[in-house]
Amino acid sequence: MRRKLVVGNWKMNGSLAVNAALLEALTTAVGTPAAASAVCVPAPYLGQCQAALTGSTIGWGAQDVSSHGGGAYTGEVAATMLVDFACTYVIVGHSERRAMHGESSELVAAKAQAALSAGLTPIVCVGETLAEREAGQTFAVVGEQLGAVLALLSEAEAARIVLAYEPVWAIGTGQTATAAMAQEVHAQLRAQLTQKQAGGVQILYGGSMKPDNARELMAQTDIDGGLIGGASLKAGDFLAIIGAAS
Numbered sequence: 001m002r003r004k005l006v007v008g009n010w011k012m013n014g015s016l017a018v019n020a021a022l023l024e025a026l027t028t029a030v031g032t033p034a035a036a037s038a039v040c041v042p043a044p045y046l047g048q049c050q051a052a053l054t055g056s057t058i059g060w061g062a063q064d065v066s067s068h069g070g071g072a073y074t075g076e077v078a079a080t081m082l083v084d085f086a087c088t089y090v091i092v093g094h095s096e097r098r099a100m101h102g103e104s105s106e107l108v109a110a111k112a113q114a115a116l117s118a119g120l121t122p123i124v125c126v127g128e129t130l131a132e133r134e135a136g137q138t139f140a141v142v143g144e145q146l147g148a149v150l151a152l153l154s155e156a157e158a159a160r161i162v163l164a165y166e167p168v169w170a171i172g173t174g175q176t177a178t179a180a181m182a183q184e185v186h187a188q189l190r191a192q193l194t195q196k197q198a199g200g201v202q203i204l205y206g207g208s209m210k211p212d213n214a215r216e217l218m219a220q221t222d223i224d225g226g227l228i229g230g231a232s233l234k235a236g237d238f239l240a241i242i243g244a245a246s
C-alpha cells in the first residue's frame with residue numbers, strides 16, 4: 001500500500017510572527033502519524049521552516065521553481081537554492097500559476113525535470129476548470145497536462161514525482177469534488193502513469209479538503225493524500241487532516 005501524504009500549500013500567506021506560531025503549534029502536536037506530511041511555503045520563509053521543522057516529522061518545500069539552473073533570470077529561484085534549505089518538495093503547475101502567470105504544460109514539465117535533477121520531489125498539479133468539466137473535457141484536460149510531463153521525463157524520473165489532482169472549481173471555493181468524482185479522475189491518472197511504468201506514484205487530491213471531508217476522500221483506492229490550501233493555515237485543521245490520512 002502507498003503511504004499517504006498530506007501537504008499544506010500556504011500560498012502567499014504568512015509573516016515571521018504568524019508562521020512561528022503556526023509551526024510551533026504543528027511541531028508540538030504532530031507526533032509520529034501514519035501519514036507523511038509537509039508544508040510548501042513562500043520562498044523567503046524556507047529558512048524559518050528549516051529551523052522550526054528539522055527534527056519533526058513534517059517536511060517542507062516551495063511553491064514554484066525555475067526551469068533554469070541559474071543565471072540572468074531576475075526573480076526566479078533555482079532548484080539548487082531550494083536544496084540549500086533542505087526542501088523535500090516543490091509544487092509545480094499549480095492552477096493559480098497556470099492561470100495568472102500563463103504557465104504552459106510544457107513549462108510545468110521543464111520545472112518538474114529541473115526539480116528532479118536537483119533531487120527534489122515535484123508535486124505536479126493538474127485540474128480542469130468548471131467550464132471544462134461542464135463541457136465533458138475533464139479527462140482530456142488532465143490527460144494533456146500530465147501527458148506533457150510524462151513526455152519529457154524518463155521512466156525513472158516519472159516514478160519520482162507526486163501528482164496532485166486539483167479541480168480548479170474546487171480550490172478555495174468550499175466546493176469539493178465528491179469522493180466518487182475525485183476517484184474517477186485519480187483512476188484515469190493512475191492508468192496514464194502506469195503506461196510510463198510509474199503506477200506507484202502518490203496521487204493527492206486538492207480542492208477545499210477539510211477535516212470533515214478528508215477521511216472519505218482519502219479512503220478512495222487511488223487517493224493517496226491531500227494538497228491543502230486554506231485549511232493548512234489553521235494548525236488544528238491541518239493536524240486533523242494528517243490524522244485522517246492513515
Ligand code: PEP
Nearest residue numbers: 171172206207208229230
Ligand atoms: C490549493 O491551493 O492547492 C488548494 C487545494 O486550496 P484549498 O484547499 O484552499 O481549496
